[in-house]
Amino acid sequence: MGIDRRGFMKISGLTILGIAGGASIDGLASPQTPHDKAGRAGEKRLAMVVDLKKCHSQEGCKDCVTACHLYHNVPDFDNRKDEIKWIWKDSFHHAFHSMEHEHLEESITKGPTLLLCNHCDNPPCTRVCPTKATWKREEDGIVMMDWHRCIGCRYCVVACPYGSRSFNWRDPRPHIKDVNPDFPTRTRGVVEKCTFCELRLAKGQKPACVEACKEGALLFGDLEDPESDVRKALDGRFSIRRKPELGTEPEVYYLV
């Protein structure tokens, strides 16, 4: 078959996007309900804390990215257009352009900023998914992906304000250098992103990136637990989140 379901969706998605674009923008612009903490008593709220100073201390380090991509069979296309990103680095300016000013501390702004899916508390991406292939797992707050269900419509790609989602324009498998047989690859026509290593968590492991970071720049844990690393880190230092004005409530925090 020259064209499969996802290929078809890819083509038709372009058209549908034009029509549905209005709908998803509405979703973004609609007034956000305030973060209701009482509603999730007893549940976990998994979060990641990135210590920018520690991260910047090792220039050119890509340990976390490599570990993640290796574990999750993330393909490497030599082509920015097709690039699949789970965790990646970009300039501070790009990551936090609204809170940037000329005289920010250089140790924060000089190096690239580590970016990944924010696992927002109020994610716009899940709301637009027509098949519920992406949804927020209520018990721990992970924004999940079910690749069995994804039809490649890319509404979520459009809806995510952080560019955290990538679409497989091409068959990824030939572009995976070392395949990890314990983790599925994806196929052409599905969207993918960071899942906070939900499979590793299920096995009692830490996320791959956290484990790989020798500097201890990445902390991971439950925000509802006052004893957790992340809570302690946030208690002690000032932290920022990306684009807080959108009301998406990211669960990735940056210590500055």
Added chain:
Amino acid sequence: MHNTGKVIIGLLIFLVIAAFPIWYAVAGGKTGDLPELEKAVKGENCVIDSVEMREIHMALLDEWRDEVVREDDRWYKSMTLDSTIEKSLTRSCLGCHTSKADFCDRCHNYLAVSPYCWDCHVDPKEFK
């Protein structure tokens, strides 16, 4: 008979198409020997009765995949094995039936079934 030529040609086309399976079997020389499957490496029993498994494995896998991905429910209590196993195609199924080629594919090829599991899930043999 009138328009004999055309009618005969039409009938021949019809008969050739209608008898396709017969001459295909004759020409192909294959009458469909039953596929032989690789033996499981561990034990005699599958996670459910093996005859039933043959009929419903696809539905079971479908159920599993939803339970695992969507409900974070990853363990299956097997009555036949009297133990709990992980709901995983690559780790549990292929753990016993170590060769996709000699187990899964045999029947699937025989029946022209092309499951799309393998579009994403990886046959460990292929990469190790």
Added chain:
Amino acid sequence: MAEKMITPEELAGGIDYKPKKKTWLDPTVEFKKGTWNYAAPPQNLEYLDLPNPRKWSPIDEDWKLPDNWKEIILEGLRVRIKRFRSLQLFMDICVRCGACADKCHFFIGSGDPKNMPVLRAELLRSVYRKDFTTAGKIMGKMVGARELTVDVLKEWFYYFYQCTECRRCSVFCPYGIDTAEITMIARELMNLVGINIEWICTPAANCFRTGNHLGIQPHGFADSIEFAVDELEELTGIKVDAPINKKGAEILFVAPSADYFASPHYYTLLGYLALFHEIGLDYTWSAYASEGGNFGLFHSHEMMKRLNAKIYAEAKRLGVKWILGGECGHMWRVIHQYMDTLNGPADFLEEPVSPITGTKFENAKNTKMVHIMEFTSDLIRNNKLKLDKSRNDHWHPTFHDSCNPSRGMGLIEEPRYVIRACCNQFTEMPENTIKEQTFCCGSGAGLGTDENMEMRFRGGLPRANATKFVHDCDGVNILLCICAIDKATLPPLLEYWVPGVEVGGIHEMLGNALIMKGEKERTTDLRGEPLAGVESEEEKTEEEVSEDA
């Protein structure tokens, strides 16, 4: 028609498309006045050597059938199944999808479920099943099989003479099942036991004897043509030549006999005469083949052949090169689809070439008979005619595609081309009622008799209703057609449903518009009606006259 006729409101108000009975399998016919045709008189059957001549009427209890009538019909059916693949196939493959149901003008106008083409065919099919299929023999009514009884036969008579063989259902049938074929065969079968109608057998007998349906003898025919020549001289000031039985003429012209006898056909005849004179055509009429129409088509294939034989025979005797045919509907079904097979090959004729334009009529090269619409449209296309469209400005025409030329021939654009060349105004009726979807006049196939008037009004409702639409919306005041039966039966139909619309032929319009060399100034059209510009003057004159008086 002394009796009170049903009014249009009553008629239309009583139409209900919901069948009233539970099943159609029990034969019941009520011969209501105005819906059936008189039986053929015995002398005409005798003249044509047809079986069982006798005096009888459909409303009689006893139809005076021969004792072995059932065997005759079943044997006739057996023979015809072998002879006509159409019949055999159409008996077998109908799936009763119902696509044809509301395509029949008689069903639309009557709501009688047995006028659905599918059921009309089932009347014959049920008998076929009973006697020719195993399932029918065993399962009977469950598979729609019926014993052939007198009541079934009466039903046949009633409904197969409520089919005008117009083939509209065949256009919509996914298998092309043509009820015309079934009706033709059913009528043949009934003819075997002497069941036939006067309005078919009498014209057939006349035609066989004298050469035309009306039974006009040769001298009468010559008189009619002579009269028309004089009439045309009065209108145009030109005395045209109209040779009859002229040996060695290039072309034999054959028209339906109504053209030289009935109105408004007559004005079409004047149009032909004017046209042939103007282009200097070397042609001849024939008193022997003085009929293009062929009521044999409505009787039996054999009768069709017997009546049709005269045309080629006469062309051969007169030594013409080819044959030209006038405006007629069923005549052209016979000529286009049957004549060559029935009485050909016409190898004594030449492939038709227009002597005026040199155009070869490739599509008629074997039958060697050209439709006058093909001929005239070619003349106009090659600028051989001078036409003054304004002389038709008092007419706002629409065009009624006659069933046979449209669905049995594909003659669709030629007449429109001629109309547009002759008239400034032209409006088409709604698209589902023209061209291949055209509706019958409701009186074709030998049903145009007065005793059948109510049924004609019912069957003609769709056509009249479409005409009413363009009459009301666009001011159409004449319905043009190229069929003699149309010209005869549409006037009373339109009078009934849509008063104020006349009926005419296309060559009448052409005759009006044609500027003839040396003609006197025309003040009237061929009907003697004042032309559009002249009208006011004449009225004024009349007023002045009355004032004087």
Added chain:
Amino acid sequence: MSALFALLMIIILLLISIIGTEVLGLNYVFGVIIPYAAIALFLVGFVYRIIRWANSAVPFKITTTCGQQKSHPWIKHSSLEAPHSTWGVIGRMALEVLFFRSLFRNTKADLKEGPRLVYGPSKWLWAAGLVFHWSFLIILLRHFRFFAEPAPFFVSGLQSLDGFFQIGLPIFYITSVAIVAALAFLFVRRLNDPKLRYISLGSDYFALFLILSIAISGILMRHTGLRADIVDVKQLAMGLVSFHPNVPESIGVMFFIHLFFVSVLFGYFPFSKLMHMGGIFMSPTRNMANNNREKRHVNPWDYPVKTHTYEEWEDEFRDVMKAAGMPLEKEK
């Protein structure tokens, strides 16, 4: 009434297959003998019917023209609606057979106050007919995975196209839904329209119900607990086509029901209206060119008829013609 009769027939067939296999254990009869008989009946019956039709002559060329004839070069000829050549006829037949051209034209007539007749497009019958027939064909072709080893080239393509939406496992086929929906529509249409109800015979409902039963039993086998082991099914099918029939022990009753309905359909086919499948190719109003006046058609059973010759005619009217001064062949 006739619908109930047809339903009763279907129930009887269902009971026959259940009792035959479950109670009487006649698995060999239902798995081998009846299918062989049905196929034989189908092939022989089909050929017989076609030859019987072919034995009837086509005396005249009676094309139904649905468009402009080929006449002058400057008038656009409708080569598919009034075909002039063999290729035109092939095109017309292809449109008819593959896309139901004539049904596509369908209209609905309505009588309003006035009286005012209106005609609207009516494409439901066309749509349901097309969906049903195409689904049936695709389903039939997909089944070749059971009848051929290795499965022919078209099977996997059709399967992935038909399973495009990848819903469920085994994947739900679009045609499964489509065929049931289309048949249900065709049935409801027959019941709902008083005209249709009036013309429908028991055999019309029977054909609908039979095919519906086949479709439903197939769907139940694929998607519910009544499933059959398709390895066994293929073994049985391959045994049949290679003339080494055997009936695997473990085949369940649902499969026998399905197979029996299919057998009945095949056996019934040649003796029913379903023969329109072959008949459409032979329909004289569709499969001939509208070139009557250009190419002579010969009637194979033509016989001489009594005519009124010119000589007889002139003899009868000589006097009046003479008096009128008309030319005569013989003066006396």
